[in-house]
Amino acid sequence: MEKYVALASLFFILLSISTFCLETHEVFNTIYNKTENVTVGNVTREEIVYEVVTDGWLTYVEGVCVIWFTIEVMARVVFCPDKAEFFRSALNIIDFVAIVPFYLEVALSGLSSKTAKDILSFLRVVRFVRILRIFKLTRHFVGLRVLGHTLRASTNEFLLLIIFLALGVLIFATMIYYAERIGADPDDPTAAAHTNFKNIPIGFWWAVVTMTTLGYGDMYPETWSGMLVGALCALAGVLTIAMPVPVIVNNFGMYYSLAMAKQKLPKKRNKHIPRAPQPGSPNYCKPDALAMATASPHRLMGNVLGPGMVGSGSMMGTGDCPLAQEEIIEINRAGC
Incomplete structure (x- = not known):
């Protein structure tokens, strides 16, 4: 599930950045001539104002991306154990700064007052923060994280x-x-x-x-x-x-080797605690079987084969429990 969420997040990040770049192309912008009444003192006159309007479908695509980012941020806020640390993260601050201007533009788009227009003009300038979403890829690509560690x-x-x-x-x-x-x-x-x-x-x-x-x-x-x-x-x-x-290159090589070695480590799994043999089981031998099941393999080997038999290569156990060798094998498998 985590893999699919990461792929979806990557898709929306690339889609949002592509939309941001396409919005600046003249093909997707239409210039409209609007007539406005301007009052200077007691004189009112008409002026022609040129307004550049971006194609609506690009706005809808950006809206879908913003909805996804909003859901993602809210889910991470809810499930984050340390809220203070969450809001101190630079990537999370970028998320909020990139999301909020879109909602403010939607809220102020229907207003015609001069103050609302000035705020909209400012928000359109602030929209360049959306390009910073590219840094969110550091959550999914090891190379970008290595680059960040190297720069620091x-x-x-x-x-x-x-x-x-x-x-x-x-x-x-x-x-x-x-x-x-x-x-x-x-x-x-x-x-x-x-x-x-x-x-x-x-x-x-x-x-x-x-x-x-x-x-x-x-x-x-x-x-x-x-x-x-x-x-x-x-x-x-x-x-x-x-x-x-050369010093910077050495730092990069060190962090890259560390990241590659960390990727090759086996994933952490919950250690399996073997269940003690129950009465009636063919492996049940004596009342303290629970202690034997939870003991270390070397201790069990010593108890089963005796002090002189551990490591001797003998395949025949001479201890009290003839089937304890199978229990030792199972414990060794569980501990790997």
């Missing part, structure tokens, strides 16, 4: 990477600003007519793009000194990013 365990490495990158950006943005002014036109008072690097803050963007080896090409040095700084910036970026990455 590598916080110090990410912080170190950001610090290194920020220092490089500051240094190379300053260097490229002054390097591009070497050889500028003497008649140019700003010495920036020939380059895009008008100031140091603009150089921050170029430094980030260059150090991460992205290279959009929207800004580039045009002097020999600027090109030299750009080459040094690219090399420094490669080295800066490469240093913390």
Whole structure:
């Protein structure tokens, strides 16, 4: 049953995200011209207002998904033993934030007041939270959980990477600003007519793009000194990013190995306690059979075969109970 619920939840998550993406396509949006009376002071005039309306079937599909998510959240709230821990979970907060705007939109859709329209406009902006439902897949995919654990365990490495990158950006943005002014036109008072690097803050963007080896090409040095700084910036970026990455990769490998090993472990089962042989049973031998049934296998072997016979490889028991060997086998099977 749990497997089918997980599959259904996965289906509705993907359906909701697909609907959210399709709502932004112009094919599924129709522009209507509406005439409204606007009063400014004592003068009332008509204005044409353009309104974009999304196809209704997408709204119905989203409504079905929201109903499923609502039922899922309510069931988890009811059966959760620790309510405080439930509401502190980031994934559960995402569930509530993604669900509530839909119900508010439905409640306010019939109102025509300016306040209601402003609230609806705000809720439509907040609808981007629906895309965060993708993180709910971490409940069903081990790889995403491993990624989350890796990111949490590598916080110090990410912080170190950001610090290194920020220092490089500051240094190379300053260097490229002054390097591009070497050889500028003497008649140019700003010495920036020939380059895009008008100031140091603009150089921050170029430094980030260059150090991460992205290279959009929207800004580039045009002097020999600027090109030299750009080459040094690219090399420094490669080295800066490469240093913390092995630690992050090691963390990922550790958590991934742990997750794979955990999946291979046998599932927990309730340990079976064998029932004591009853009077009249062929295995019933003496009154303390209940104690023998619940005792450890090694203790039973010692009681049945005697101190000198345990582990001797003899197949014939010399104890008081001739059928106790079968009881020992059954207990061993139950304990596996």
